[in-house]
Amino acid sequence: NAGVTQTPKFRVLKTGQSMTLLCAQDMNHEYMYWYRQDPGMGLRLIHYSVGEGTTAKGEVPDGYNVSRLKKQNFLLGLESAAPSQTSVYFCASRSLRREPNQETQYFGPGTRLLVL
Amino acid sequence: AQSVTQLDSQVPVFEEAPVELRCNYSSSVSVYLFWYVQYPNQGLQLLLKYLSGSTLVKGINGFEAEFNKSQTSFHLRKPSVHISDTAEYFCAVRPFSGGYNKLIFGAGTRLAVHP
Numbered sequence: 001n002a003g004v005t006q007t008p009k010f011r012v013l014k015t016g017q018s019m020t021l022l023c024a025q026d027m028n029h030e031y032m033y034w035y036r037q038d039p040g041m042g043l044r045l046i047h048y049s050v051g052e053g054t055t056a057k058g059e060v061p062d063g064y065n066v067s068r069l070k071k072q073n074f075l076l077g078l079e080s081a082a083p084s085q086t087s088v089y090f091c092a093s094r095s096l097r098r099e100p101n102q103e104t105q106y107f108g109p110g111t112r113l114l115v116l
Numbered sequence: 117a118q119s120v121t122q123l124d125s126q127v128p129v130f131e132e133a134p135v136e137l138r139c140n141y142s143s144s145v146s147v148y149l150f151w152y153v154q155y156p157n158q159g160l161q162l163l164l165k166y167l168s169g170s171t172l173v174k175g176i177n178g179f180e181a182e183f184n185k186s187q188t189s190f191h192l193r194k195p196s197v198h199i200s201d202t203a204e205y206f207c208a209v210r211p212f213s214g215g216y217n218k219l220i221f222g223a224g225t226r227l228a229v230h231p
Contacts, residue, residue, distance in 0.1 A: 033218065040125065040223055040224075042120075042206055042221035042222050043160070043206065043221045045218045045219070048218055058218060090159055090160065092160075103148055103165060103210065104162050104165070105160075105219060107160040109158060109159045110158075110159055
């Protein structure tokens with residue numbers, strides 16, 4: 001049981017380049033989330049999904065797109081990267097079920113992105 | 117809307133000393149409350165959560181937190197810290213209602229335990 005995995009672990013992009021971050025979970029969770037973490041700001045929600053084929057905007061969605069074509073995967077895309085998107089990106093998932101771990105989000109190890 | 121304030125960005129403490137990390141929140145609706153820990157170069161891990169019932173919640177690694185509704189606080193405590201507790205700690209809330217499924221995080225408190 002790998003939990004939540006993220007690919008890649010590190011990436012350096014030039015301004016204007018595009019890339020996709022992949023999040024995969026093997027816990028059959030319905031909810032999945034993408035956050036970015038910046039110094040002194042905690043984690044901020046970019047987009048989230050409450051099930052296969054559905055996505056919704058979070059707190060800071062501009063410049064990002066997402067897709068959830070399969071229940072276990074949640075993709076985060078940057079169409080035209082900007083230096084302001086330099087950050088650490090975390091994916092998380094959560095089950096709809098109340099037990100045994102009600103309300104617990106499980107986080108991946110993160111992707112460190114540098115945009116030059 | 118909800119917000120979370122972690123009053124200390126950094127807390128230095130000596131090994132075996134007690135520690136308290138402070139968290140206050142603002143919300144017009146009832147919320148669930150959480151503390152997550154992030155060890156260096158790792159993702160976040162749930163430390164403890166308050167959903168209902170007793171306001172004193174015990175978590176992993178000897179940590180506990182007390183929910184105080186009147187003061188809208190959820191401070192994290194440990195009576196005796198270890199070097200291995202050095203990490204960043206995040207307080208978070210999730211509203212009961214409104215169709216929200218997302219956590220709102222504080223800015224984090226960096227706990228540095230010194231020998």
